[in-house]
Amino acid sequence: MTTRDALPGMAESYWMATAPGTAWPELETDATADVAVIGAGMAGLSTAWELAAAGRKVIVLEADRVAAGVTGHTTAKLTAAHSLVYERLRRTRGSEGARQYASTQQAAVERVASVAAELGIDCDFERASALTFTTAPDERAAFEAEADAAAEAGLDADFVTETDLPFPVAAAVRVRDQAQFHPRKYLLALANDLTARGGVIHERTRVTGLSEGSPCTVTTERGTTITAQDVVIATHYPVFDRALHFARLSPRRELVVAAPLPRSEAPDHMYITDDMGKRSVRTAPLDEGRRLLIVTGESFTPGTGDTSARFRRLDAWMHDHFPVGTTIYRWAAQDNDVSDGVPLVGPYHPGARHVYVATGFGGWGMSGGAMAGQLLASALTGAEFGGAGLYDPRRLWSTLREGPALLKQQAEVAQHFVGDRLKTTHVDSVAEIAPGSGGVVRVEGRRCAVYRDADGTAHAVSARCTHLGCLVAFNEAETAWECPCHGSRFGIDGEVLHGPALRPLPPRKI
Incomplete structure (x- = not known):
């Protein structure tokens, strides 16, 4: 196995x-x-x-x-409550900037609601509150400030310490009249x-x-x-x-696991926290007596770390905190963060x-x-x-607004662009790559991205991303090559799965 x-x-x-x-x-x-x-x-x-x-x-x-x-x-949350965004916007863009952000995002929620109603779309559209929470008592002041900023921006927001999660929280910002749906x-x-x-x-x-x-x-x-x-x-x-x-953009990948739980045990609202490497929780209709709990988290840069271990950690957290059955689905989402x-x-x-x-x-x-x-x-x-x-x-x-984020982001890109090339290799030879695994190998002076399928056949492509030339890394949990610089993803034979790359990884003979 x-x-x-x-x-x-x-x-x-x-x-x-x-x-x-x-x-x-x-x-x-x-x-x-x-x-x-x-x-x-x-x-x-x-x-x-x-x-x-x-x-x-x-x-x-x-x-x-x-x-x-x-x-x-x-995860398909449809909300203007974007974690702890409004206090930051109030500081960087002023109260008017925060108000514009809130009004345009809330108008988007209402636009989806009105279009779904106009066209008669059955898309499991449900109203719910969106809550950003923490389990850390020393974060209470930050959450009180966020609740105040969100309310000042025009949202129906308040500070709470009680939720319908099956575990205690130290503080939360609740924004009412948000939504979730089947995208x-x-x-x-x-x-x-x-x-x-x-x-x-x-x-x-x-x-x-x-x-x-x-x-x-x-x-x-x-x-x-x-x-x-x-x-x-x-x-x-x-x-x-x-x-x-x-x-100005930095890619971020997050994992998702989903399992059924009794309707009577399901949270009524949507939740997110930056604690524990991020955890996002919502449910969706499943059948008459059950809902599907959808948990997202384990935020990371594509092409870095052990994705399989992250999946297991996220799944264990879901089973430890909710009375769910056997996990049915797992997948991953990718997003881009702007420096400001x-x-x-x-x-x-x-x-x-x-x-x-x-x-x-x-x-x-x-x-x-x-x-x-x-x-x-x-x-x-x-x-x-x-x-x-x-x-x-x-x-x-x-x-002042973007400088630190830009410098941090570009330093990480430079680390991969230059640092990955200084490594002698990721594995020493093609023979070291086990069936179902992949690795970057130097063959005749060129780095190749090699995947060995279940029957032992090796599939080799160039290890240089066709976007700007960073070296890709293998994501075993999703059987894909990923670029840690800008998030391009490729299949085992080099086809583009996710941009910004436009061209596939060229094949290599080994």
Whole structure:
């Protein structure tokens, strides 16, 4: 039995397992549109739908399948309560900045609610409070300040010490009237309505080129092109580097485990804490007498550490703290944090006139993606959107605001870019790699990423990420190669699983 086989649950997202697959065609011929949207997750589809509803001709290009990437592996909390964000915003952006953040995020929650009702989408939409908690008594003052800042920002927030968790907490900030839902059921219905409004979706169509102008030209890996007046890049991590967003974004991967528990024992609300390497808790409908407990945590940089051990630690925490049954599902989510803590949504770079971006949602992509759809649709149709300046990617970088985070982030990238190359090798020879495992090996002077499958066959590709050249590392729990610099992920034969990389890892002979 391999390490991977011994992990708890089935290696599949609950959202992917409980919603139908999709089969929109690839783009095979050149096309034109008012707007080309690159990426069909929460941000991309929300933007495309808002634009189609406003009468624009929209084409959506997705490298894989609709709502099957980051959005298909989220925790799916739909909330304006983003952990301890409002006291920090009050300090760095002032009370007005905090208020704009709260109002736009809460408006996004209500937008999903209203669209689901308008279209009659059965997406397990449920209202619940969102609570950020700590078990550390010395953190009480910080949580009292956060509750005050969130309330001042306009949310229905208060400070509490009692929750319906099955263990005590020292302090918590509660924000009422938030929501949780099934993201794929919602987005697949949104995609169907988008096409009914004249929008077009192309799956398995990876974009590799962009020429800015009036109009813009988007090129795919098959050589087909789309000519559009405007382009929206909503690929989670931007697939083009011309705006240098990689200097402001740091990738973060988190693990998820899910198990059934009796409905009578299930928490009624959503919870998150930064304690214990982060723990996020919510439930979803399962059957008549049970709900599915979904626990997220073990935050880490892709390509670092033992993912299998993290899965086991998270699963043990869930079983220690809740009366759950056998773990059913396990999966992982990936997010990008912006150095100043606010998503980048708006014009792609200072010179951009027709290209827009949505990225850096910091783990809150459900409300953030819906907000991005409203903001970008407003920008492209000439409507007003209060708070657009808060999210503008062209905002000036403040040394005091972003300096420490930028330096820390770039130091970590440099450590991997340079430090990993100073290692003589990750393993000494291909023969050392056990079936079901992978390792980086120097072969004839070149580092190769080698995976040995269950029957002993070795699959070798270049170990250099095709984004900016960092060395990849093997994630045994998910059978993937990961770049620790900017979060690109690759399959065992080198295919791109997650950007910003656009090209696969080239094969190597060993």
